Amino acid sequence: MDQTADRPPSNLFYQSRARRPLLDRAEGVYLWDVDGNRYLDGSSGAMVSNIGHSNPRVLAAMRDQMDKATFGYRLHFENAPAETLARRVAGLMPDGLDRVFFVSGGSEAVESGLKFARQWAVATGQESRWKVISRYPSYHGSTLGALAVTGMALMTAPFSPMLREMPRIPAPTCYLDRDPLSMDERGLRYAEMLRQEILRQGPETVLGFIMEPVGGASTGALVAPDSYYARIREICDEFGILLIYDEVMSGAGRTGKFLAAEHWGIRPDIVVVSKGFAAGYAPLGAMIAGRALVEPVLDHGGFIHGYTYAGNPLACAAGLAVLDEILERDLMGNAARIGDHLKAELTGLMARYPFIGDVRGKGLLLAFELVSDRETMAPLPVGDNAYIRLVEHAYERGLIIYSRRTRGGREGDHFLVCPPMIATEDHVDEIMDKLTASLDALSDELGLPKGNG
Numbered sequence: 001m002d003q004t005a006d007r008p009p010s011n012l013f014y015q016s017r018a019r020r021p022l023l024d025r026a027e028g029v030y031l032w033d034v035d036g037n038r039y040l041d042g043s044s045g046a047m048v049s050n051i052g053h054s055n056p057r058v059l060a061a062m063r064d065q066m067d068k069a070t071f072g073y074r075l076h077f078e079n080a081p082a083e084t085l086a087r088r089v090a091g092l093m094p095d096g097l098d099r100v101f102f103v104s105g106g107s108e109a110v111e112s113g114l115k116f117a118r119q120w121a122v123a124t125g126q127e128s129r130w131k132v133i134s135r136y137p138s139y140h141g142s143t144l145g146a147l148a149v150t151g152m153a154l155m156t157a158p159f160s161p162m163l164r165e166m167p168r169i170p171a172p173t174c175y176l177d178r179d180p181l182s183m184d185e186r187g188l189r190y191a192e193m194l195r196q197e198i199l200r201q202g203p204e205t206v207l208g209f210i211m212e213p214v215g216g217a218s219t220g221a222l223v224a225p226d227s228y229y230a231r232i233r234e235i236c237d238e239f240g241i242l243l244i245y246d247e248v249m250s251g252a253g254r255t256g257k258f259l260a261a262e263h264w265g266i267r268p269d270i271v272v273v274s275k276g277f278a279a280g281y282a283p284l285g286a287m288i289a290g291r292a293l294v295e296p297v298l299d300h301g302g303f304i305h306g307y308t309y310a311g312n313p314l315a316c317a318a319g320l321a322v323l324d325e326i327l328e329r330d331l332m333g334n335a336a337r338i339g340d341h342l343k344a345e346l347t348g349l350m351a352r353y354p355f356i357g358d359v360r361g362k363g364l365l366l367a368f369e370l371v372s373d374r375e376t377m378a379p380l381p382v383g384d385n386a387y388i389r390l391v392e393h394a395y396e397r398g399l400i401i402y403s404r405r406t407r408g409g410r411e412g413d414h415f416l417v418c419p420p421m422i423a424t425e426d427h428v429d430e431i432m433d434k435l436t437a438s439l440d441a442l443s444d445e446l447g448l449p450k451g452n453g
Contacts, residue, residue: 050276107141187225220414221361256336
């Protein structure tokens with residue numbers, strides 16, 4: 001039955017005309033519509049609801065702050081939640097990243113990082129540096145500046161006359177490679193592509209390199225070989241360019257560490273976070289850098305950039321309570337443990353479904369990719385729209401997962417399975433039951449093969 005048939009036309013518009021059931025309430029890992037149907041939030045929304053829904057501690061902290069002040073403009077007042085959150089976040093960063101600039105979302109965080117990097121170059125007499133190299137595919141946000149470093153033609157093409165597009169190198173999609181190299185050798189080969197591109201562009205013109213340490217929507221939780229991360233850092237140091245880690249999706253504990261950078265012991269020059277940083281309770285993100293970069297910018301007249309809601313006391317109060325939940329309940333440890341269990345269960349599906357070509361990710365940032373041939377990793381036919389159909393089959397069964405097309409957004413169907421960091425083994429069992437039924441339905445619909453696993 002179409003739950004939207006009796007609802008009046010909406011005055012809202014987003015990406016399409018598609019309608020969804022009307023949300024009634026949410027608690028923990030579940031959401032309910034007004035008809036009482038329950039959905040397991042298997043993607044944490046858009047990888048946002050890291051600590052689950054309707055957390056009493058966070059709601060209480062927000063109510064307390066609402067009784068005091070909901071807004072105080074940063075040029076008129078400092079506020080305690082913003083000051084405390086900045087101090088605590090600095091304490092969780094790699095050594096030396098101790099200056100925090102608050103924003104309201106991931107696109108704003110990336111935009112801030114790009115503009116800050118450029119102003120640092122100007123302030124330090126390096127005006128010739130303006131190019132920020134990124135990867136293809138990649139996604140870094142929807143503002144024009146963030147789109148300029150986004151490697152996804154479907155997202156950027158309509159706006160190309162308005163953009164100054166930046167250079168790109170291939171993302172380290174080693175799982176697709178069919179060569180005699182080891183994974184570490186492949187990782188080094190992809191890293192060397194950065195060095196080659198810097199030389200091609202002219203090192204004196206290159207400002208930075210931006211990357212997601214664990215991929216998001218564009219690459220489906222892509223993790224490079226370990227060798228890649230250290231070599232990228234070495235290349236940036238060799239040419240004096242800034243290494244920018246986009247941890248909008250991978251940060252705030254989702255991979256089992258507060259920053260995914262910690263898995264490889266990397267110290268980026270700039271980090272951007274959002275999404276799970278306030279876990280959906282308030283719009284909040286941050287750009288974090290070190291004083292060695294910040295002080296020259298401030299000495300040169302200040303950071304020529306800002307947002308009305310930067311450091312909003314209500315958002316920062318929510319962020320503080322979210323951080324308390326993550327740390328005091330060891331949700332990062334849970335993300336690592338439950339993530340390992342979920343990843344093993346997803347990998348086990350490959351025996352039953354030959355069209356699952358890869359399972360990847362860290363912690364509770366996980367994905368699997370569908371293919372037509374596991375040996376060649378050829379994608380499913382574009383016209384099958386498997387990335388849409390599987391999501392719909394899961395939704396009908398009360399499971400929410402998140403999908404995109406991996407290979408530049410044009411083909412290759414991947415699905416992010418990223419429940420909140422409070423998920424238990426019982427929740428994993430429920431996810432797997434619903435996902436298996438959904439994969440069976442997709443297999444029947446598209447005539448895909450099934451094995452005996």
